[in-house]
Amino acid sequence: MVRFETLEPDWLSFPEALRRVCSLAVERPPVEAPLSESLGLALAERVVARLTLPPGPTSHMDGYALRAADVTFPPGSRTSEPIGVLGAVQPGSPWEGTLARAEAVRIMTGALLPEGADTIVPVEDTDREHTAPGQVRVRGRKATSEPARRGRYVRPAGEEMQAGDILADRGATVTPHLLTLLAATGEPRVPVHPPPRIALIVTGDELVDAGDPKALRGGIRRADIISPTLPPLIEDAGAVALAPVRVGDDEREIAAALGEASSRADLIITTGGASMGEADLVKRVLDDLGYDLDFWRVLMRPGSPVSLGRLPGTAAGCPPVPVLGLPGNPVSAVVTFLTLGYPAIRALGGHVRHHLPILHAVAACEFGGPGRLTRFFRVRLEPGSSSLPTARLSADQGSGVIRSMALADGLACVRAGTATVEPGKQIAVLLLPHIAWSTAP
Numbered sequence: 001m002v003r004f005e006t007l008e009p010d011w012l013s014f015p016e017a018l019r020r021v022c023s024l025a026v027e028r029p030p031v032e033a034p035l036s037e038s039l040g041l042a043l044a045e046r047v048v049a050r051l052t053l054p055p056g057p058t059s060h061m062d063g064y065a066l067r068a069a070d071v072t073f074p075p076g077s078r079t080s081e082p083i084g085v086l087g088a089v090q091p092g093s094p095w096e097g098t099l100a101r102a103e104a105v106r107i108m109t110g111a112l113l114p115e116g117a118d119t120i121v122p123v124e125d126t127d128r129e130h131t132a133p134g135q136v137r138v139r140g141r142k143a144t145s146e147p148a149r150r151g152r153y154v155r156p157a158g159e160e161m162q163a164g165d166i167l168a169d170r171g172a173t174v175t176p177h178l179l180t181l182l183a184a185t186g187e188p189r190v191p192v193h194p195p196p197r198i199a200l201i202v203t204g205d206e207l208v209d210a211g212d213p214k215a216l217r218g219g220i221r222r223a224d225i226i227s228p229t230l231p232p233l234i235e236d237a238g239a240v241a242l243a244p245v246r247v248g249d250d251e252r253e254i255a256a257a258l259g260e261a262s263s264r265a266d267l268i269i270t271t272g273g274a275s276m277g278e279a280d281l282v283k284r285v286l287d288d289l290g291y292d293l294d295f296w297r298v299l300m301r302p303g304s305p306v307s308l309g310r311l312p313g314t315a316a317g318c319p320p321v322p323v324l325g326l327p328g329n330p331v332s333a334v335v336t337f338l339t340l341g342y343p344a345i346r347a348l349g350g351h352v353r354h355h356l357p358i359l360h361a362v363a364a365c366e367f368g369g370p371g372r373l374t375r376f377f378r379v380r381l382e383p384g385s386s387s388l389p390t391a392r393l394s395a396d397q398g399s400g401v402i403r404s405m406a407l408a409d410g411l412a413c414v415r416a417g418t419a420t421v422e423p424g425k426q427i428a429v430l431l432l433p434h435i436a437w438s439t440a441p
């Protein structure tokens with residue numbers, strides 16, 4: 001076996017590394033999930049409407065359903081001739097029968113129009129039957145007293161969907177908005193990909209639980225920032241985050257954690273032990289467990305010591321378990337997770353859309369660095385003088401400056417081959433999860 005310590009780095013381009021992590025997807029049997037449990041999952045099949053909605057013309061307004069031709073005004077009058085009101089129709093209780101000439105019914109928003117009606121007159125445009133009970137008069141809004149128009153305030157049959165319409169394709173994410181549409185069809189369950197289970201193993205003797213300031217005095221120990229930070233991002237990607245496991249720089253501990261994770265998870269994420277120092281034991285342990293390395297090292301900043309490989313399945317017939325190795329530096333770990341881990345999880349969950357949303361901004365400063373690397377800058381977005389926001393550095397960009405992530409709205413990306421983005425030029429920004437609020441509409 002070729003030991004990890006003797007391997008030369010791959011130095012993959014970032015696009016190639018991204019392509020490889022997104023090829024992790026393994027077909028898993030779909031499940032029929034109740035609508036209430038499908039939010040955030042990917043559809044396993046195309047969803048086709050079985051109903052036509054609305055099934056017939058319905059009212060957009062509270063008012064009176066009648067024939068437009070029956071609304072007539074005496075010369076010079078703003079009030080129409082009276083029309084007889086036969087009763088009322090509510091949503092869910094259609095009117096039985098057909099309206100004849102000069103007949104109307106009171107109608108509520110969402111109710112089906114009676115046969116014979118072709119328009120709705122809003123209640124505020126009538127006398128509300130106050131002039132004579134059982135008779136309604138339409139009030140014109142102009143001295144010329146324009147008559148009602150056919151189809152006004154009428155929602156046509158099938159406006160929402162026709163039976164056979166494609167509502168969503170395979171791989172679409174069930175968002176709250178799509179969930180609303182699926183609920184409207186009346187279907188109680190939808191076919192979805194089950195959420196992938198992600199194991200997180202954080203390594204390092206120097207780490208202590210967050211929230212223990214005494215242990216941090218002297219600078220010998222460091223707070224474990226990864227364990228509370230990555231699980232919410234994993235969940236945001238549409239996966240189940242298993243309880244994170246932190247282990248010291250001990251080969252037996254690391255091997256036990258990897259063995260347990262490989263029996264429960266669809267993807268293992270490790271942090272730390274990613275380089276080639278004496279205490280970087282993760283890759284050495286992976287080698288001992290039969291690790292099939294795909295790549296190690298990517299031409300990106302921050303986060304170049306990132307790796308991908310597969311551990312053998314824990315039982316006969318079980319597929320290999322992919323392992324994504326992230327750097328131990330918290331900023332590098334978060335950046336590599338967002339740019340490579342997040343898309344990998346989305347692909348594993350069957351989602352067609354893998355990546356964080358991108359917007360374009362105007363650079364407020366120079367974004368430079370080695371042109372052979374794809375560089376990600378933590379930036380804050382601010383209103384600009386043009387229609388585009390302005391992107392400026394959130395803080396010092398050192399890979400150990402956690403504050404730069406805490407204050408960031410996104411990751412400005414300068415692709416390899418571009419030496420510098422000058423101030424005033426456009427730059428692409430990957431929006432961070434949960435960045436959805438603004439100080440102004």
